[in-house]
Amino acid sequence: MTSRTKDMPVFNFDHERGGVTIPLPRDFHYQETLRYLTRSPLECLHQVVDGRVYKALAIGSERVVMEICEENGGGKSGPSSLLVRLNGDVAPTFDTWNTVAAYVTDWLDLRTDLSPFYERTAHDPLIGTLVTALRGLRIVGIPDLFEALCWAIIGQQINLTFAYTLKKRFVERFGTSIQTEAHTYWLFPTPEVIAACTINDLLPLQLTTQKATYILTLAHQMASGTLSKHSLLAQGNFPAIERHLLTLHGIGPWTTHYVLMRCFRDPTAFPIGDAALQNALKQLLHRTQKPPADEIKQLFAPWHGWEAYVTFYLWRSLAT
DNA sequence: GACCAGGGTTAGA
């Protein structure tokens, strides 16, 4: 049985293994995806064990843990798919599977046709080698808007290790979890829970007063319905979403483009002031100084339309 | 101990 409606995820039931399979697009590199997902030992919102990805998901009032792994159809270079299974004894409904498949498809960006990106960049003198090495890596998203905004704010102006530490504290203090024999799977805190907090609840995590205030304000706006991913998408185009995000306190150009990239999947999202982006280019250009913003703009000109992917790949170039 | 970190706001020119 296959669902194949325009905006619906595509998946097939695999009754033998008690899960569903999601067919993979032409360019998909599972191992590079796993490398990205395991980039920090402090990551608390998913886990990778023996090549399988585990992640808790809230579906309405229901909470599940997904297990994702790759299947190679027929071994050689046949069509592959992702096998997704859920924990628990109760058989999930069709709607649950549909939501899970939609989440995975969005999370791993399985719908984007990357061939124009590779045609444009694979032989580029500056990034061709990098792009070819990472070919099939897709931008891992942050589908939840509140999580994307909080993560971006937490990560402002601090190193990634500390950012992960802060996120872990935030999640383990205010989030909910699903316990199994082997692991504890955490869900990101909801805006409602954070909106009920005071600044004094957040400061002990070592968030700055500014960041704590930004997060509290956003939580209130999202809990009250003033701000939502749905309402932003209803603006109809990315520039309109960008303008709206920029009006929010604590959300500047960098955070706006970061969220456009990881949550809204704007392919032209371009956090040009990003320190890691600048460092990746500095390294690639064999410079002693980070290239200035106007030079970065010029460098990116040939890749217009794929700024988000180039940025994501440049970030990966810094991974050891 | 200096310098940097996947920035943003505010005040002042």
Add this chain to the structure above:
DNA sequence: TCTAACCATGGT
């Protein structure tokens, strides 16, 4: 519009 001061703390 542009710049400088400030936030504030872990990593290296």
